Amino acid sequence: MTTSGNTAATGRAGQAPVLAASEIRVVRAGSAIVAVDRFELPERTTHVLLGPNGAGKSTFLRVLNGLERATGRIWFDGREIASGRDRRALRRATAAVFQRSHLLATSVRANVEMGLRARGVRGEEAHARALRAMELVGVEHLAERGRDKLSGGEAQRVSVARALAIEPRVLFMDEPMASLDPPTRRSLLADLRSVIADLSIAVVWVTHDRDEAVAVADAVTFLSGGQVRQTGPAGDVFQRPRTTEIAHFLGLELYIDGEVVLDRGEARLVLADGTSIVCGEAEPGPSVGCLYPEDVVLFRQPPEEGSTSLRNIRKGTVTSIETLGRVRQVTVACGVLTLVATVTQAAVAELKLEVGSPVFAGFKASALHVLPRPPRRT
Amino acid sequence: MGQIWEGFEEALRLLFSGDAEVYQIALRSLWVSTLALTIAAVIGVPLGAALAQIRFWGRGGVVSLVNTGMGVPPVVVGLFVGLLLARNGPFGDLRLLYSNQAMVIAQLVIALPIVVGLSMAAIQHLDEGLRMQIVALGAGRLRTFWLLLREARITLMAALMVAYGALLSEVGAVQVVGGNIRGQTQVLTTGIVERMRSGQQATAIALGIILMLLVLGVLGGMTIIQQRSRRT
Numbered sequence: 001m002t003t004s005g006n007t008a009a010t011g012r013a014g015q016a017p018v019l020a021a022s023e024i025r026v027v028r029a030g031s032a033i034v035a036v037d038r039f040e041l042p043e044r045t046t047h048v049l050l051g052p053n054g055a056g057k058s059t060f061l062r063v064l065n066g067l068e069r070a071t072g073r074i075w076f077d078g079r080e081i082a083s084g085r086d087r088r089a090l091r092r093a094t095a096a097v098f099q100r101s102h103l104l105a106t107s108v109r110a111n112v113e114m115g116l117r118a119r120g121v122r123g124e125e126a127h128a129r130a131l132r133a134m135e136l137v138g139v140e141h142l143a144e145r146g147r148d149k150l151s152g153g154e155a156q157r158v159s160v161a162r163a164l165a166i167e168p169r170v171l172f173m174d175e176p177m178a179s180l181d182p183p184t185r186r187s188l189l190a191d192l193r194s195v196i197a198d199l200s201i202a203v204v205w206v207t208h209d210r211d212e213a214v215a216v217a218d219a220v221t222f223l224s225g226g227q228v229r230q231t232g233p234a235g236d237v238f239q240r241p242r243t244t245e246i247a248h249f250l251g252l253e254l255y256i257d258g259e260v261v262l263d264r265g266e267a268r269l270v271l272a273d274g275t276s277i278v279c280g281e282a283e284p285g286p287s288v289g290c291l292y293p294e295d296v297v298l299f300r301q302p303p304e305e306g307s308t309s310l311r312n313i314r315k316g317t318v319t320s321i322e323t324l325g326r327v328r329q330v331t332v333a334c335g336v337l338t339l340v341a342t343v344t345q346a347a348v349a350e351l352k353l354e355v356g357s358p359v360f361a362g363f364k365a366s367a368l369h370v371l372p373r374p375p376r377r378t
Numbered sequence: 379m380g381q382i383w384e385g386f387e388e389a390l391r392l393l394f395s396g397d398a399e400v401y402q403i404a405l406r407s408l409w410v411s412t413l414a415l416t417i418a419a420v421i422g423v424p425l426g427a428a429l430a431q432i433r434f435w436g437r438g439g440v441v442s443l444v445n446t447g448m449g450v451p452p453v454v455v456g457l458f459v460g461l462l463l464a465r466n467g468p469f470g471d472l473r474l475l476y477s478n479q480a481m482v483i484a485q486l487v488i489a490l491p492i493v494v495g496l497s498m499a500a501i502q503h504l505d506e507g508l509r510m511q512i513v514a515l516g517a518g519r520l521r522t523f524w525l526l527l528r529e530a531r532i533t534l535m536a537a538l539m540v541a542y543g544a545l546l547s548e549v550g551a552v553q554v555v556g557g558n559i560r561g562q563t564q565v566l567t568t569g570i571v572e573r574m575r576s577g578q579q580a581t582a583i584a585l586g587i588i589l590m591l592l593v594l595g596v597l598g599g600m601t602i603i604q605q606r607s608r609r610t
Binding site: 062065067088091092095096098100102104105114115117118119162163166172 | 505507508510511512513514515516517518521525528529
């Protein structure tokens with residue numbers, strides 16, 4: 001997976017995107033549930049449509065797949081999709097996997113061959129291609145099994161095999177992991193990453209899960225309320241979210257209000273009490289700094305000068321320790337600044353942390369993501 | 379009590395001696411209802427499936443009509459079909475009243491709403507996402523339609539069984555449009571009515587037993603086919 005140096009969202013110079021769309025609008029009951037001005041999917045790129053539930057991601061995916069009609073223009077392989085016949089041709093050149101596996105009540109093999117049969121591929125060739133697709137996702141041993149005898153993860157793998165069997169030009173994934181339990185999700189995600197890389201196909205992948213997006217995305221478009229809020233190479237979006245809404249969605253839990261000033265070429269976020277935090281890059285002005293809790297490091301004793309690359313270290317008091325899955329989330333009050341750190345249970349024990357403990361919290365200047373402060377709602 | 383027992387003995391004798399009239403009546407029942415059901419299935423299943431999927435103006439009205447049709451008493455169906463086929467009725471020239479064809483037509487009118495209504499429910503009951511998935515895999519209209527029917531086959535089979543059972547045991551419509559003419563349009567149900575009225579209780583019981591066996595046999599056989607189709 002390339003996450004940097006890839007200008008996926010804008011298209012590589014000289015290379016026509018396999019799928020492109022402009023001025024897409026889907027209007028229901030008078031309001032636009034999708035309003036995307038521009039979208040491009042270059043070959044061999046996984047473009048993740050990320051956003052909260054109800055953001056219009058799935059609807060936009062169905063428009064791109066020719067399943068749903070919308071106003072606007074869509075090009076596939078440089079040709080504009082204009083008629084119902086074109087949409088059918090688009091559907092036949094692509095394949096989709098949805099949140100639910102939607103297998104037919106027949107054998108795994110027959111399911112995987114279904115898309116091939118719809119394209120007039122039968123007999124030996126269909127068998128061979130179905131087998132290859134099943135091998136790609138490791139379900140060939142289930143070939144003769146009935147739908148009802150599959151686990152959720154197996155069924156979803158079969159659904160992926162069915163999509164891959166037709167050797168699609170574009171693979172559409174609509175929340176393909178959302179109904180799976182975490183271990184199943186992790187193993188399928190890992191397999192899908194390598195399959196997508198091996199086949200070097202173009203993928204449009206809808207998810208509301210940040211970790212899933214991080215795992216697969218070359219490019220990311222963040223949608224909310226049907227609108228594109230940010231689009232670009234995955235690294236850019238994850239490292240430089242443009243709004244607090246995106247930052248919050250990406251898990252940048254913590255918000256620090258302040259004013260960015262430039263001090264001898266270095267950006268500093270000045271807090272309400274006059275103290276300041278060293279930032280990476282930031283524009284001067286009223287700002288909000290945010291941090292991933294996993295970027296905050298805790299110490300029992302202040303680290304020695306020069307022993308760490310953390311530019312920002314503050315003394316504080318633990319105010320709460322919460323269990324969050326397998327990790328602990330420790331909240332530390334440092335004067336006007338409240339920091340949240342995600343640490344392991346072992347670290348909590350080693351540092352002898354409990355509510356009321358004095359502790360030092362630190363983070364790198366580059367870990368602080370600084371956004372212009374949104375206008376206050378009244 | 380003795381009278382009933384004698385009736386049973388006589389009935390068994392009639393059954394095992396291969397009484398020509400009894401078997402002729404049974405065959406006519408089977409033939410009329412099977413033909414009516416087959417036509418109802420050929421027209422009704424696609425119609426129900428189409429009704430489940432296609433949105434058009436007035437669809438609500440059609441659906442209400444179908445659902446109401448499922449509850450119309452057979453004797454009322456017989457009455458209307460009879461009026462249409464009567465000598466002075468609009469189709470009187472066809473001279474179909476009191477014929478086997480008339481009974482098939484009346485039973486078709488009874489079966490059609492049942493088959494259409496239950497097929498519609500069977501297809502509507504399928505996940506909407508399944509249809510989208512099939513279309514997304516590149517299937518055309520006909521293939522999508524066929525795959526959905528296949529997916530709903532167990533429920534569709536149940537719809538046909540309900541209709542078949544209703545037709546075999548229905549008495550009102552065949553009585554009115556068939557006329558219950560001995561040797562011509564008499565079927566098992568109307569046969570029982572007539573024999574009871576004329577004191578031939580043994581024959582009535584024999585016909586009753588055959589009717590029961592027929593319904594059990596036919597529906598049992600369909601059940602086996604239905605349940606076997608699950609295991610694929």
